[in-house]
Amino acid sequence: MKFHQLRALIAVTEHGSIHEASRELHLTQPAISKALADLEAELGAPLLIRSARGVQLTHYGKSLIRHARAIDQEIRHAHEDIATLLGVARGSVTIGVTPVTSLGPFAEALRQFIQLYPQVNVNVRELRPTLIQEGLVDGTIDFGLVSRIGAPEDTRFHWEELYSVPTTLAVRAGHPLRGGQSLEALAQSSWLSWDALDDASSLVGALFISSGIAPPKSVVRCTSTMLYMEMATTTDLVSLWSELPFHMPDHNAKLRRIALKEPLPPMTIGLVCRDLDVATSVAISFVELIRACCTRLAGVYKRAGAVPRLRAAKTTA
Numbered sequence: 605m606k607f608h609q610l611r612a613l614i615a616v617t618e619h620g621s622i623h624e625a626s627r628e629l630h631l632t633q634p635a636i637s638k639a640l641a642d643l644e645a646e647l648g649a650p651l652l653i654r655s656a657r658g659v660q661l662t663h664y665g666k667s668l669i670r671h672a673r674a675i676d677q678e679i680r681h682a683h684e685d686i687a688t689l690l691g692v693a694r695g696s697v698t699i700g701v702t703p704v705t706s707l708g709p710f711a712e713a714l715r716q717f718i719q720l721y722p723q724v725n726v727n728v729r730e731l732r733p734t735l736i737q738e739g740l741v742d743g744t745i746d747f748g749l750v751s752r753i754g755a756p757e758d759t760r761f762h763w764e765e766l767y768s769v770p771t772t773l774a775v776r777a778g779h780p781l782r783g784g785q786s787l788e789a790l791a792q793s794s795w796l797s798w799d800a801l802d803d804a805s806s807l808v809g810a811l812f813i814s815s816g817i818a819p820p821k822s823v824v825r826c827t828s829t830m831l832y833m834e835m836a837t838t839t840d841l842v843s844l845w846s847e848l849p850f851h852m853p854d855h856n857a858k859l860r861r862i863a864l865k866e867p868l869p870p871m872t873i874g875l876v877c878r879d880l881d882v883a884t885s886v887a888i889s890f891v892e893l894i895r896a897c898c899t900r901l902a903g904v905y906k907r908a909g910a911v912p913r914l915r916a917a918k919t920t921a
Contacts, residue, residue, distance in 0.1 A: 607675070610675060650662050674742055773845075774862060787811075794842070
């Protein structure tokens with residue numbers, strides 16, 4: 605199995621045709637076809653289905669393409685690391701974030717990073733945790749910042765807790781709910797959730813599981829940050845947040861915290877990646893900036909007493 609064969613497979617998959625793949629790779633169509641045919645012969649399995657509508661992957665091809673993309677990313681990382689050692693920090697770094705993590709110290713770390721590494725292309729993608737994990741597997745994401753309740757169960761990835769903040773339930777201003785509420789009583793209401801409740805990364809699902817209470821049956825799932833905010837502030841849906849947004853005046857004016865009779869488990873924000881030992885020097889520099897910003901944020905909130913359960917970043921890699 606040769607790298608040029610894998611690159612041909614990636615290009616054909618991304619463009620849907622051998623013609624377009626040949627243009628991207630600056631190779632002839634017969635050269636692309638031969639590379640793919642040799643790869644299929646070596647593996648003993650058909651990788652592509654060719655038709656008038658273009659080229660599609662077989663289930664064998666779908667399995668191989670994940671590995672091919674990961675290998676392609678590792679080669680890119682190797683080139684970028686050598687360039688950094690030569691004193692030329694170029695290349696790119698791609699980070700997957702969830703909405704909760706983007707509201708924390710990540711923005712400050714991002715500002716510092718682009719000042720220190722102006723020639724590095726930075727790609728920030730707001731994704732759900734499941735999609736961040738998929739990106740880590742195929743190498744399209746260097747590392748992710750994920751919010752969750754409870755410890756992760758997936759042991760495939762490196763997990764590092766950065767900080768934790770109180771979990772808050774909220775409703776729109778003027779909502780009919782009044783006074784202290786129990787989580788069990790709120791389960792009878794309609795909820796807003798980023799993820800399906802049976803998803804391992806679901807914050808709402810994890811909240812009810814950790815409390816030993818049956819989850820709500822009426823749930824509106826919304827993965828759009830803007831629409832989530834709109835629905836939370838204009839409907840009677842119960843929504844789940846971290847404490848951080850409530851220190852923003854515009855946000856605080858539209859939502860009201862629900863006074864709960866029982867304490868809620870904190871929300872943990874953590875770093876997730878395949879393995880920091882194989883990350884690029886540029887990606888590691890970004891991670892170190894994030895750790896430092898998390899530590900400073902912990903100090904600020906500790907002095908202000910605004911978010912008492914915020915914890916500083918761990919120093920272990």
